[in-house]
Amino acid sequence: MSTTIKVARPVDWTGIFFAVVLTLVIVVPLLVVGTWAFTNVWRFPSVIPQEFGLKFWYQTLARADVWSSITMSLTLATTVTLISAVICLPAAYAFARMDFPGRDILFFSFLAGHAFPKFGLLVAIAGIFLQLNLIGTFWGVVLIQLVGTLLFMIWIPVAAFQSVDRRMEEAARDVGASPFRVFWSITLPQAGPTIAAALLLSFVGTFYETEGAWLIGAPQVRTLPVLMISFINNQPVIQYGAVLSVLLWVPSFIALLFARRVVNSGSFAKGFGA
Amino acid sequence: MSVLTIKDVTKLFPGGTKAVDSFSLEVADGELVCLLGPSGSGKSTLLRMVGGFETPSAGLIAIDGEDITRMPPEKRPTGMVFQSHALWTHMDVFKNLAFGLKLRRLPATEIKRKVEAVLELVGLGGYGSRRVTQLSGGQQQRVALARSLVLEPKILLLDEPFASLDQHLRERLREEVRDIQQRVGITTLFVTHGQDEALSMADRIVVMRDGGTEQIDRPDVVYRNPQTPFVAGFIGTMNLLEGTVANGIFTRASFSHPLAVADGPATLAIRPEALDVTPAEPGAAKVHRVTDYGTHGLLDLDLPDDTRLKAMVSHPAQYRHGMGVNLTPRAVSAYRNNAQIFRSEA
Known part of the structure; x- marks a missing residue:
């Protein structure tokens, strides 16, 4: 009993x-x-x-502007993520492993883009872009969205690189690998999962980014979220907007699944100095 | 094969601390030299300078007469085994071993042959496809050793390679490593803070302290004839007694022993196995504790001023806490001003 x-x-x-x-x-x-x-x-x-029923799915997906904006969003997000990776990953490695004057100030400067009301900043940048004939161009939007990815793409990889055992890198130097080869064959694969999450976050962030894409890109460059806003503003039929939002959930859902790994492993927190 | 020369090497760290202070050493071909010292003695820094991971502030490091002092690690003919073994966890065992060979652009069949041969050498034949993380600590350390050996370096560097292993495994592995080292005949520099490791493996031991050399000798000489009180106290168990010499007699509290040196302060060093104990009342010392190890016993003895001495005895059962004993050293060495002034053999 x-x-x-x-x-x-x-x-x-x-x-x-x-x-x-x-x-x-x-x-x-x-x-x-x-x-x-x-x-x-x-x-x-x-x-x-x-x-x-799926009536509005057929109607939405039959529209040419929906498909062109999906293509635009994917191309834009891919381009921005790739360029951001090329610029930010070596920079993150430098932040993680080297000591140089102004390191800390530079490191926190990436917060600046996120510390002020975004729209004010965008309007100021739009003024400059107007002078440079970048308004309404693909590369103008790429440039503005790159700024938005800097924080993620520097801070998260810095934490990832810092958690790579230095002795692993030294062991690779010891068997004859140049510093660049060490980075490519040892450091990057070791930091891989966390960096993949950062890439995904920046992809998704770019994919959903609306204000910059709209202010700099309109009317020539139309991304999916920008199209969705115009649907919601101009169409009396709610379903168009709803179908587009459901479409837009897909990448964020995948991103969330990956981001869980990063957040759980604590490297995300470490990137923020915890 | 290869000779390692370290000449007047000094390493200053930012802030001005001298990690290594004009250190010189020559390691002969095929010799295994142990750098032994407490943490902070500069032994790891010295090893890292030979490996190319630190640059000396002054001095020269050469292999077979070729100056490598400022050569980057990837260009040096040295192979290092790290304390944490530092295996690349994203590669399997074969890829870990093949990485350096691939960098040397060897043909695939040659790489395969060499990797398999070295795996046999360290007793891990057939383990090539295992994931590194699936291996036990001892196996990982063997892979790390194989990773260095497969490249046939001129000098093998071992940085406390057994520190993360348990006692039993450590003893087995150091025999194996010594075995492999002698079979390959590779010139080896070995860093450890474990005296057992140094005494059992090394051809010569360099006892280091504060970045400098205390003594360089064969293990048995370092043990039997320590040149400084630091070495005497660091290697093995040693009774170190601070006292004074007057008229040829060393005295510390109730303990005295003839010592043929000039009058003045002195440190007397006696091994526990060289200290004879005879029961006597009241006696020069009192038994504090008796420990029976089966093969022998160890007595903790107290002088009246609470100085603790250790003595080895063959029949511990006859001693009890509080018993009085007289002490007769069979062999002693004596030090003054950090140098040996007297030594007697048993």
Whole structure:
């Protein structure tokens, strides 16, 4: 015979309250948008749609501007991520392994782009770009979005590089690898998973970026989020916007799965000096 | 094959501390020399300078007469085994060993042959496809050794290679490493803070302290005839007694022993196995503790001023806490001003 000892666990009302509020604020809108995307007819005051269906998926995906903006967004995000990697990864390695004058100030300067109201900054940059004939061009948008990726692409890889055992690199030098070869064959693969997450974050960040793309790119360069905003603003049919948002969830969902690894491993926190 | 020459090497760290202070050493062909010292004695810094990971502030390092003092590590004919073995965890065992050979642009069949041969040498034949992380600590250390040996370096550098292993494995591995080193006949510099390792493996031991050399000798000589009180206290168990000599007699509290040196202060060093104990009341010392190791016993003895001495005895059962004993050293060495002034053999 066994006796069960009941341990009185106090009910965490505050926790439950926050959980409920967060669920309402985050999940309910997602559910509503998700439902709208697969709805053919949904009239007030019914709680569930009268008719489910893929009608608006066909209609949305039949539009040429949707496809051209999807292509534009993918090309843009890929270009920005690649250029950002080429610029930022060696820089991050330098931050992680070398000591040079102004290192700390330079390191924190990447916060500057995120420390001020973004739109004000963008308007100022747009003024400069206007002079340089970069407004409405693909490379103008690339340039503005590169700025947005710098923080992630420097800080996260710095943490990744710092966590690579220095002796592994020395062992590679010892068997005859040049410093560049060590970076390529040892450091980069060792830091791989974390850097992959940083790449993904910058890809997704660029993919969703709206203000810069709109202010610098409009009207010639139209990304998916920019198109979605114009749909929401100009079309009386809710479903167009809903279908586009569901489409836009895909990359962020994949990114979240990867980002979990980074956040859990603590290297993300380390990048921020924890 | 190869001779390593280190001449007047000094390493200053930023802030002015001297990690290594005009150190000189010549390691003969095929010789295994152990750098032995407490942490902070500069032994690892010295090894890293030979490997090319630190640059000497002054002095010269040469291999077979060729100056390598300022050569980057990838150009040096040295192979280093790191304390944490530093294997590349994203590669399997074969790739770890093949990496250096690939950099030398050897044909694939040649690489395969060499890697398999070296795996046999370290007793890991057939382990090529294993992941590094699947290996035990001892196996990882063997792979690290193989990774250096496969490139046939002129000088092998070992930086406390067994520090992360447990005692049992350490003893086995040091025999194996010594075996392989002698079979290959490679000139080796070995850093350790474990005296057992140094005594059992080395052809010669360099006892280091504060970046300088205390003594360079064969292990048995370092053990039997330590040249400074530091070496005497660092290698093996040693009773070090500070006292004074007057009229040819060394005295410390109730303990005295004839010592044919000039009057003045002196440090007397006696090994526990060279200190004879005879029961006597009241006696010069009191037994504090008796430890029976089976093959022998160890007595902790207290002089009246609480100086603790250790003596080895063959029949520990006859001693009890509080018993009085007289002490007769069979062999002593004596030091004054950090130098040996007297030595007697058993």
